[in-house]
Amino acid sequence: MTQSFSISDLAREFDVTPRTIRYYEAEGMLEPLRQGQRRIYSLRDRVTLALILRGKRLGFSLAEAKEIIDLYDAPQGEAGQLRLLLDKLADKRGLLEEKRRDAENALANMDDYAARCRGRLAELENGGAGQRT
Amino acid sequence: MTQSFSISDLAREFDVTPRTIRYYEAEGMLEPLRQGQRRIYSLRDRVTLALILRGKRLGFSLAEAKEIIDLYDAPQGEAGQLRLLLDKLADKRGLLEEKRRDAENALANMDDYAARCRGRLAELENGGAGQRT
DNA sequence: TATGACGTTTACGTTAACGTAAAGTTATAA
DNA sequence: TTATAACTTTACGTTAACGTAAACGTCATA
Structure with missing residues (x-):
């Protein structure tokens, strides 16, 4: 169907x-x-x-x-074509890996920052007393 | 300096x-x-x-x-601002995570495909005899 | 002192990736 | 059978993200 x-x-x-x-x-x-x-x-x-x-x-x-x-x-007929295809795939793979790294770094930065923000918020909420001597 | x-x-x-x-x-x-x-x-x-x-x-x-x-x-003065900031960060984080997932899926697909291509190439190179009975 | 090398502002040009509107076609429902 | 909903083609419009060119400033160096 x-x-x-x-x-x-x-x-x-x-x-x-x-x-x-x-x-x-x-x-x-x-x-x-x-x-x-x-x-x-x-x-x-x-x-x-x-x-x-x-x-x-x-x-x-x-x-x-x-x-x-x-x-x-892409055509996969002969070995030469396959090798060329594998080369091109490796090339595009590099672009994709860069994007994954970029995303991971951006996430890590953002998580660090958010953690610091949560820390600061916790300070404010417990009355701001005695912290950061 | x-x-x-x-x-x-x-x-x-x-x-x-x-x-x-x-x-x-x-x-x-x-x-x-x-x-x-x-x-x-x-x-x-x-x-x-x-x-x-x-x-x-x-x-x-x-x-x-x-x-x-x-x-x-962003300003981190008061708790309200911090909470709002954390909300926005969570929001953007979602976008980043989607991109990371997209990149990972694309990489996985491509790696599968490349593996199949290498398999086919290996077949061709060993003379094409006796394979895929 | 003049000639690059580097910088500046202003302003118009370009391209990818669609949006939008007009005018017509086709199947289904009332 | 007429309306309406979903589709079609054609064609001009729009926006983001720069490119490019002109005309000018300023500093080191030959």
Whole structure:
């Protein structure tokens, strides 16, 4: 029974406008089937859209996101192609790792700061007596 | 000897143009001292710039990055302010956590895929005999 | 003293990523 | 059968985040 979706189904689910989804198609990132002139999205299309939006959340441009997503559709025929693909994957992996590190550092900084704030708040709440001699 | 930097010092170090740094100032995110009309950046300014650029790498708009950075300069006078600050920090923390999860998921997907590619490559290299019976 | 190298302000230009409006098509409900 | 809801294409508009160019200041050095 392989599911399918209308454009507004996906728009609702991912909280974007139909315009946005059509734009991604115009950029060559989606190719839904058609029933007459209406677009019909498959589960695979839905996954692709999810990948696009995750890429955007991580700060990739659409062009960068497309580069990454296209790697998952790359030809795997001969060994040479596979080696090239693995190289490119390693390259993109580096970008992703940087983002993970950035997020972790930002979280660590923020948690430190919040802890200091909570400390200060505790001081204020116990009456401010006797602290910080 | 508290260090200071020219605009092109920072531009070089962070691989952006002076225009970009001036733009961040116009957006109220930096306030370097002046020596005559020349901008003089402190270590603190440099940290702020680093925070801005990390925010950008993580996909925050400048406005979002500013919101976050401004929290680190928020007033801590009374308990009410501290509680509000802690609320806002928790809010931003959520955004950061989502980005970390996104990055981790993307990395996991990519690593799985790369592993399958390496498997396929190994098959091809050992002559393709006897595999996948 | 003149010539770079570096800085400044002002202002218009550019691009990605959509928003928005107009005008038409198609299926379903009243 | 008419309305209305959801879709379509086409096309111009908008905004963030800078790029780029012009015209000028100022200091060291050849």
